[in-house]
Amino acid sequence: MSHVLGSRPVGVRQAQKQKTRQALLDAALRLLEEQSLSSLGLREVTRAVGVVPTAFYRHFRDTAELGVALVEEALGSLHTTLAAMLAATGDGEERVAGTVQLIASYVRAYPAHVRFIARERHGGVKAVREAIGGQLALFAREVADRFATEPRAAGWREEDLLMLARTYVDHMVMTASALLETDDEQQVTSTARHQLRLIGLGRDHWLD
Amino acid sequence: MSHVLGSRPVGVRQAQKQKTRQALLDAALRLLEEQSLSSLGLREVTRAVGVVPTAFYRHFRDTAELGVALVEEALGSLHTTLAAMLAATGDGEERVAGTVQLIASYVRAYPAHVRFIARERHGGVKAVREAIGGQLALFAREVADRFATEPRAAGWREEDLLMLARTYVDHMVMTASALLETDDEQQVTSTARHQLRLIGLGRDHWLD
């Protein structure tokens, strides 16, 4: 008789289903640490979960659809984090360092998700590529909109603001994946900070 | 009795072998346009060439080794092109436009190679990732060395020059893969030009 508002699983039934679904996503993400989505087998995933192959179809049409769900899981919840990151006003060296540190801690917290995004951004599954591209474009828009409200953006053309935002987003993704592959985190974060400074300088002298 | 110096195929035998090897590479590259290396099957490649599966082993241990060979084919010959690109002295708007145009024409000439590099740079096969990373690091070194000879580099720290070079190389790769995925080439090249201008401005004011 009780109605649960907002949250998805309304009964024991739905809850179990979502639990299995999440188990499939988790197992897939783990398997994808050492292979690409286009070689991920449906049986491989169900075996890792401890469930019969056909159960897979109750949740996803194929592994491509699972991939799209993973994109949502990895990037969907990042919008709020990004907003917080942008809200930290102030500029200069400590702002730059803070940004890079935030990226580093995110990579440390969710390495598998980051790896997945970096790997499948140009991967072999079209639907997943497009899902990631869409999310990143959304990020760029959000960043650009944020910039537009700041006094530094006075005199900037709309499209140049978007270009600048794209540069920042691209740099973020590249730094994240570089952090995954290196074992010298200091080296990577240092380079990332200097690159941000470089972009910041270009930004300051854009209107000449 | 005649000795051919330098060039590889010294006899009809060797020539045939290299011909088959090249056919395997070509077929693989074509198949990789719509999948990742980690899902590329050995049989799939030989079938496309019109050769029996076991013949594959005469040339490569497995598909990973073929992938490394593809990296060499795609990036190995690019060093000279890159040198030419850097040799074009002069700066400012037309230099930037020329650079972007050169990238665009390279993508148009070898789209499959570019796609392969973008896809496997963070792909599921470790050996291939490392091969690509090594080549790109080499590019960055070459660019940095070139910069070091220019008067603009006066006062720059060695590691900052390398950082700058990496930024340019990364930007090149990103622009190339962006050109592959878009259908609006003008849009992408325009953004790329503006990003180069942004970096150039940062470069000009680095020593403040």
Add this chain to the structure above:
DNA sequence: CGCCTGGGGTGACAACTGTTCACTGACTCA
């Protein structure tokens, strides 16, 4: 010339894949 090397072919193997269909039994809800 005639032996030898080795790229390519044959056929077969066990293991694996995605997808189908009919099923069971715990949960839902009027």
Add this chain to the structure above:
DNA sequence: TGAGTCAGTGAACAGTTGTCACCCCAGGCG
């Protein structure tokens, strides 16, 4: 309470995969 829903099961299918030992015969070379 009793009928219906549906997440997960079980078995079977037609293909596919990588790898094997063995054979063939054109090209290389003394």
